[in-house]
Amino acid sequence: MANAAADRRNWAGNLTYRAARVVHPATIDELQDVLAAGGPIRVLGTRHTFNDLADTEGTLIATDRLPAHVDTGSAPGVVRLTGGLRYGDLAPRLQQRGLALANLASLPHISVAGAVATGTHGSGDRIGSLASAVRSIGFLTPDGEPRVLQRGDHEFPGAVVHLGALGVVTALQLDVEPTYDVAQTVFEAPGWDTILDDLDAVTSLGTSVSIFTTWARTDVADQLWVKQRLPMDSDVAAQRDAVISHLGARAATVPRHPIIGLPADAATEQGGAPGPWHERLPHFRLEFTPSAGEELQSEYLVPRTHAVAAIEAVRARAGRIAPLLQVCEVRTVRADDLWLSPAYGTDVVAVHFTWKPDQPAVTALLPELEAALPATARPHWGKLFALPGDELRRRYLRFDDFADLRARFDPEGRLRNAFLTRLGL
Known part of the structure; x- marks a missing residue:
């Protein structure tokens, strides 16, 4: 068990936990002892949540020392x-x-x-x-x-x-x-108008596709990262080359970091070199500090049918967004049937913001940004957002069913915290 000062902050350093104590059970028996002690509890993983989702006024249970099998x-x-x-x-x-x-x-x-x-x-x-x-x-x-x-x-x-x-x-x-193996290629300066004319063609360029931009320019994006599962059919390759050419993009000649100006040694290998799935699908290598390190994050996922409108809304506010932004990423996720998944019931396009570590300014901007996005946008639960609980209930069709499930698993409300209370849970 431990309760060191370092335990009291999240990964980004923007949140200090209010918990009375942080414990690190090393066995299931120790975990059960913590649960048996009573009082409010929440659970910590790798602390990559940017809001107070994982916080509590009681005991934080860190899982980092539990047996790994x-x-x-x-x-x-x-x-x-x-x-x-x-x-x-x-x-x-x-x-x-x-x-x-x-x-x-x-x-x-x-x-x-x-x-x-x-x-x-x-x-x-x-x-x-x-x-x-x-x-x-x-x-x-x-x-x-x-x-x-x-x-x-x-x-x-x-x-x-x-x-x-x-x-x-x-x-x-x-x-x-x-x-399986994956090859990753980075293309630079694809045109936004051409991207938005046929977004589906762009997001289908590879097994996994990400568009990165700082919104410093609104005519072109900064980078297009295409991760392709191998082997790749020759017809698929030819179609990809044709779309890339139509976008006016060019293959990067040196490795790139998603955030312009940061060293690329933190990023996974590019240049079309084949490699194992786990060394290409992430953007960042495990042995390096990921992303910018000092940052905040927000993300909104919208149905594919509303994706162009969402991106255009962000593009129209580039002048407000860019000064606070490190990078914006656009990517896609297939639909699922998980009640509180942002992809519940529909294929979605995710618009992600990695912000500079200026929380007052970001917090002030979020309501304006959320008002401009389609009313179907669902925020990532672990990132910064301003939407109130009643609006989130409207956007998640099985929200009330989850509320009933929560009450059955935790009838005394020991896992309830300020975050869940704001949601009406």
């Missing part, structure tokens, strides 16, 4: 793992066993359980969020009872993206497949 032998096409593992620790173990996940987020530094709980995602027209790979999820509820829900169970779609409101995740089962 990976089992690929229990059933074909499945990996079973414990809740505290990071994707960057899981992926090499899968690769060693000839296995892979369908996708990864831009950072391998995040915990599997935390990413699942918040609906975190990578990119790909045909690829769901990281939560969509979950086949089963096991909790210790606040009263210390184990609960396991599996795909096909009535409550399963409500329990996967759970905002930390159901218990401590102790085990997950994820879909896996045979390992």
